[in-house]
Amino acid sequence: MAEKIRFFPMDVIYKIIDDKPVIHLFGKTIDNKQVCVLYDKFEPYLYVIPKPGTAIADELRNLKITRSETEFSITKVEAVKKIYLGKDVDALKVYTKFPSEIPVIREELKNNPNIESINESDILFVRRFLIDNNITPLTLHEVEGNFTNKKLRVPAFQAEKIEPFGTETLVKPKILSVDIETYTPGNKEIEPEKNPILMIAFYAEDFHKVIVWKRFNTNLEYAEFAESESELLEKFKEVIETYKPDILTGYFSDGFDLPYIKSRAEKYKIKLDLGLDYSELRIKKLQVVTAQIIGITHLDIFKFIRKVISGTLETDTYNLNAVASELLDEKKFDVDLSELSKAWENQEEFDKYCEYNLNDAKLSYKLAEKLMPTISEIVKITGLTIYDANRMGFSQLVEWYLLKQAANFNQIAPNKPNNNEVMERRMKTYKGAFVFEPKPGLYENIVVFDYRSLYPTIIGSHNIGPGTINCSCCKEDAKLAPMEDNSKVWFCSKKKGFIPSIIEDLITRRTRIKEITRDHSDEEHAILDARQNSLKLLANSFYGYLGFFGARWYSFECARATTAFGRYYITKVIGKAEKDGFKVQYSDTDSVFLTLDGKTKEDATKFSEKINSELPGLMELEFEGFYPAGIFVSAKMGAFGAKKKYALLSEDGFLKIKGFESVRRNWSLIAKEAQEKVLDIILRDRDNKKALEYVKKVVDDLRNKKIHLDKVIIHTQLQKELNDYDARGPHVAVAQRLKNKGVNVGPGTMIRFVVVQGSDIIRNRSKLPEEVKENEYDADYYINHQVVPAVERIFDVLGYHKLDLLESKEQKKLEGFF
DNA sequence: GTGCCTCGGGG
DNA sequence: GTGTACGAGGCAC
Numbered sequence: 001m002a003e004k005i006r007f008f009p010m011d012v013i014y015k016i017i018d019d020k021p022v023i024h025l026f027g028k029t030i031d032n033k034q035v036c037v038l039y040d041k042f043e044p045y046l047y048v049i050p051k052p053g054t055a056i057a058d059e060l061r062n063l064k065i066t067r068s069e070t071e072f073s074i075t076k077v078e079a080v081k082k083i084y085l086g087k088d089v090d091a092l093k094v095y096t097k098f099p100s101e102i103p104v105i106r107e108e109l110k111n112n113p114n115i116e117s118i119n120e121s122d123i124l125f126v127r128r129f130l131i132d133n134n135i136t137p138l139t140l141h142e143v144e145g146n147f148t149n150k151k152l153r154v155p156a157f158q159a160e161k162i163e164p165f166g167t168e169t170l171v172k173p174k175i176l177s178v179d180i181e182t183y184t185p186g187n188k189e190i191e192p193e194k195n196p197i198l199m200i201a202f203y204a205e206d207f208h209k210v211i212v213w214k215r216f217n218t219n220l221e222y223a224e225f226a227e228s229e230s231e232l233l234e235k236f237k238e239v240i241e242t243y244k245p246d247i248l249t250g251y252f253s254d255g256f257d258l259p260y261i262k263s264r265a266e267k268y269k270i271k272l273d274l275g276l277d278y279s280e281l282r283i284k285k286l287q288v289v290t291a292q293i294i295g296i297t298h299l300d301i302f303k304f305i306r307k308v309i310s311g312t313l314e315t316d317t318y319n320l321n322a323v324a325s326e327l328l329d330e331k332k333f334d335v336d337l338s339e340l341s342k343a344w345e346n347q348e349e350f351d352k353y354c355e356y357n358l359n360d361a362k363l364s365y366k367l368a369e370k371l372m373p374t375i376s377e378i379v380k381i382t383g384l385t386i387y388d389a390n391r392m393g394f395s396q397l398v399e400w401y402l403l404k405q406a407a408n409f410n411q412i413a414p415n416k417p418n419n420n421e422v423m424e425r426r427m428k429t430y431k432g433a434f435v436f437e438p439k440p441g442l443y444e445n446i447v448v449f450d451y452r453s454l455y456p457t458i459i460g461s462h463n464i465g466p467g468t469i470n471c472s473c474c475k476e477d478a479k480l481a482p483m484e485d486n487s488k489v490w491f492c493s494k495k496k497g498f499i500p501s502i503i504e505d506l507i508t509r510r511t512r513i514k515e516i517t518r519d520h521s522d523e524e525h526a527i528l529d530a531r532q533n534s535l536k537l538l539a540n541s542f543y544g545y546l547g548f549f550g551a552r553w554y555s556f557e558c559a560r561a562t563t564a565f566g567r568y569y570i571t572k573v574i575g576k577a578e579k580d581g582f583k584v585q586y587s588d589t590d591s592v593f594l595t596l597d598g599k600t601k602e603d604a605t606k607f608s609e610k611i612n613s614e615l616p617g618l619m620e621l622e623f624e625g626f627y628p629a630g631i632f633v634s635a636k637m638g639a640f641g642a643k644k645k646y647a648l649l650s651e652d653g654f655l656k657i658k659g660f661e662s663v664r665r666n667w668s669l670i671a672k673e674a675q676e677k678v679l680d681i682i683l684r685d686r687d688n689k690k691a692l693e694y695v696k697k698v699v700d701d702l703r704n705k706k707i708h709l710d711k712v713i714i715h716t717q718l719q720k721e722l723n724d725y726d727a728r729g730p731h732v733a734v735a736q737r738l739k740n741k742g743v744n745v746g747p748g749t750m751i752r753f754v755v756v757q758g759s760d761i762i763r764n765r766s767k768l769p770e771e772v773k774e775n776e777y778d779a780d781y782y783i784n785h786q787v788v789p790a791v792e793r794i795f796d797v798l799g800y801h802k803l804d805l806l807e808s809k810e811q812k813k814l815e816g817f818f
Numbered sequence: 819g820t821g822c823c824t825c826g827g828g829g
Numbered sequence: 830g831t832g833t834a835c836g837a838g839g840c841a842c
Contacts, residue, residue: 044831102831122831184829195829256828287834302827307835319827337829393835416833550834 002144005157006030007037008170009137010246011295011385012126013277014099021099023129025162026154026276026295028170028246030140034154036276036295037143039162042129043075044099046106046121047412048092049084054114057092065108072101072108084119084412086467086497091119091412099125119412123403130383131407133162137385138376140168153241153276154295169376173297176245177203177365180257181357185341190256192263196229198344199354200236200261203361207243210358211235216350223354230268236261240274240296247297247386249368251320251360254300254391258291259283290391297386301368304375307393308537324363327370333359373530381534394541395548401538402553405502414466414552425549430560431484434567436574438586438632438646440797442682443595446648447582447604448624450591451569453536455543456503458565459558461617464546465499466555468492481561482568489561499553503542507618510535566590573611573621580607586632588644591624601626626651629683633793645793649683670711671786674698678791688798695791695805702782705775712777712786713752713769730755730766738768755781 009027016022021044025037050056057077065072076095081088096102106121123131135141142165143157150156183195199212213226226232240248250257262283265272272281276295284290291298306318315322321332335356343349378389382397383404389397406413417425451457458464462481471492478490491497513532520528545551547559566589574584577594582604586593596604604626611621630648648656657679674695681691701707716731731751738751753766757778765778783806792802 046831096831099831104831106831120831122833125831128831180829182829190829198829250828252827255826260828300827306827317826340829391834396834 001146002160003146004142004144005035005037006140006142006165007035008140009037009135009385010170010173010297011387012130012137013294014125014129015277016098020097021125023126024277025135027137028173034244034246034276034295036150036152036154036156037145037159037162038148038150038156039129039159042125042132043095043097044102044125044128045093045095046102047080047082047119048094048109049089049116049119049412050092051114051116056112056114059114060092060094060109063105063108065104067104072096072104074105081410082412083410083467083498085414086465086471086492086495089412117415119415122416123413127384127388127400127403131404134164135162136164136380136383138170138379140165140170151278153278169380173246173372174244175204175247175249175299175365175368175372176207176240176243177361177368178248178250178253178257179203179357179361179364180260181337181340181353182260183341183344184337186338190260192260193267197232197260197264198340199357200232201354201357201361202239202243203358203365204243204245208358208362209239210354211239212350212354214344214347214350216347218351218354220351220354222358229264230270233261233265233268233270233272237270237272237274245296247299247368248293249299249301249364251364251367252300252302253298253364254291254303255289258298259289262291292387299368299375299386299390301364301371304371304390305367307391308378308397309371309374320360320363324367328363328366330363330366332356332363373527374534377527377531377534378538381538394537395545395551398538398541398545399552402499402502406498409498409501411467411498414554416552417550417554422549425554425556428556430547430556430563431567432563433589434570434587435589436584436587436592438593440632442629442631442797443585444629445596446585446627446630447594447596447601448591448627448648449573449594449608449621450624452620452622453507453539454566454569454590454619455562456507456539457617457619458562458569459542459546460500460504460507461615461619462561462565463491463493463497463500464558464561464565465491465497466546466553466558467499468495468497469555469557469561481564483561483564484567489557491561499542499546503539504618506535506539510539569615569619576611577607582607586646593630593646627656629686631679631682631794631797633797647679647683653684655680655683667790668712668714668782668786670698670702670707670782671790673711674787675790675794678794682794682798688800691798692795692800692804695787695795696807698787699783699806702779702787705777705779707782709754709769709772709774709777712754712782714754714786716751716753730763733763734766734768 007027007029009025011026012023014021014023020040023039023042027035029035057079060074060077063074074094075097078093080091080093082091094105096105102121106118109115109118142163143159144161145157145159148156148158179201180197181199182190182197184190199210201210208222209224210222211224211226211232213229213232215225226235258281262272262281273279274281274293274296279294282292302318305323310318313326315326324330333356335352340353343353375386375389378397379386382389382401384400403413468491470490474490474493479493481489483489510532513528517525517528517532543559543562546555548554570587570590570592573592574587577584577592581597581599582594583597584592584594605623608621608623615621627648627650630646633645644658646658650656677694678691681687681694730753734753735751752769754769754772755762755778756765756767756772756776758765788802788805795805
């Protein structure tokens, strides 16, 4: 009698058992128990597209290949009707017994003159299985079959049938976070062959532990001792075996913790057979190192953050401290790691290192917990396992989403480019977005409009994709894309293409979620927000994907047409706005800034309604906001190119500042304050004189040392190791002195310093705030290198000169000489 | 510019 | 494992 169970798949592998490939789906049952579902009825295949007018099915059926005394053969050939890049094709689905036979068959058929192309021969067996059976990790499935005995750490269930069951998602996977500290004498290189692991911290919701292999006096209840490093490693194994996490996480655990543990275990000949199938922790060294445990999802939260989240973060270094500060508002403990090795030898002050170790594990745990909704959504959209999604960038995520959808849309996927194609693709460039530079100045009554998801909606509305470009069915009466070189590019107007359909689906799903989000509680809100955000990230990646050299659905002309349409639509708004009597002040890619110029807000609303009534499909010009006042500042054309610099005052009194240095951290507080205050006075009080007087006051206060020391501290983050700096700026010099004092400094360390009076070069006058007395700072430095540069360009716009700022009441005459 | 190499993260 | 990988920045030429 067959039984039914319901479970959430998490990790998938296959093994050859009894001369058959057997899919193993590790996951969690509905009553929260680990399980492994086995399925042995899925067969490997590839697609062959024969040349028109040829018949090779029988030839294939009889094909026998012998390689190193093994015979490979095709088990089955099915004729299938498919769509390949927009064209209907009669393809052959060619099956083999084992997945490993697929590449052999492909190589054998590669040069067959009757074959147009061989496709989908490089899609991994388990991914093929998930796609073809519509199985999405982390969502509920019903399985029919029976429990069976297998040499696994979890119960095995032999399945006859596996089907998705509703929309339920695994809510709370058991996450265990790991972090190690190692012996690194002299703060030198990390050498796993030489140096032992000293301690390992674990952190989970209901479980905190630090294991150390030297005894010391402590009251820490979570500290546990091992007698040796090898015992420490055995205990590491034990913790994972008994805690049974669904997800093992760490910060850069792919590249550091797990490989280090593996290499120490090898030294002691300890088998790390943690896999739920008793397989060993696997470290794969390709271009990047990865660590995998079968059945337990290894989530390297650092990798996910760098690849997927980084674009939405302020920080530009992705070390644990910086990321935890921004996402969790928590920091690493301030512990000098270079002292760890000494403390280890002397067995002293060990509590703080244990606390440090546990805290790091806790931070990674919290990051994993916080990002779970986003990870989970990406998994549900793409159908990849967490493990796979964790290690992919956006172009790969888009591609796997397309591969999953291709099956639903009866498409055969294009192949990846070979080396030559990649090289050719890399060479090609094309024209990007339209930018209308603002004239520096102060403006009133600014209306901002922007196109919602401009590129995704263009792709959808204009049916842009490699399957619809320059179709023969529309050739005669084609509506051409507005290419800058007038080249003839059009997209099918009779049939919706694969990529445009997919992207419109993403956009409408996101819109629907956004609509219902506000009716939900906080927790549900966070999940829905993660969903809509993941959908947005993915939709926004399509345009880049079309122009990405490694893409299967690459199309240079499609990417080029997308920006061409983008320029067309934004310049259309500009043209119409001008015709209607608005004044266009600024525009970039998908947004326009207009001044009313005597017209009313209602006129502006009507204007956008008119535009919208003429826009195709999902395209929409959104009213972003109305601003009573705003200032555009001329941007320096420096090494970074033209920067967009403006500040707007909203109707409800908020300042919106873009591109000003005040958002950067390596400015003293006094400079930031001065800049914000000046913008505030100019936009809110509309009193330029008052702003000028304010700056003069700050300048005077600095001269008279009335500004507090705290406000002149400059924060700069070290980007690399001290020895790697050629240009030894002030922060590097200060860091060097810190290091000489025995403080551990390195990339990511925030250096605080104050410039003091004197005639020496700046670097030698940069001191730690603690070393400086209240009135020792160099007023002239802060005036000329901080405050004045911060506001100078704003006053330029108002017609004042730099000298006007410096002219203090007491020193008017003196300054005049400069 | 082009090509090659290193590094990020971790201790 | 039906497989393939990044991207930025510095330096020499």
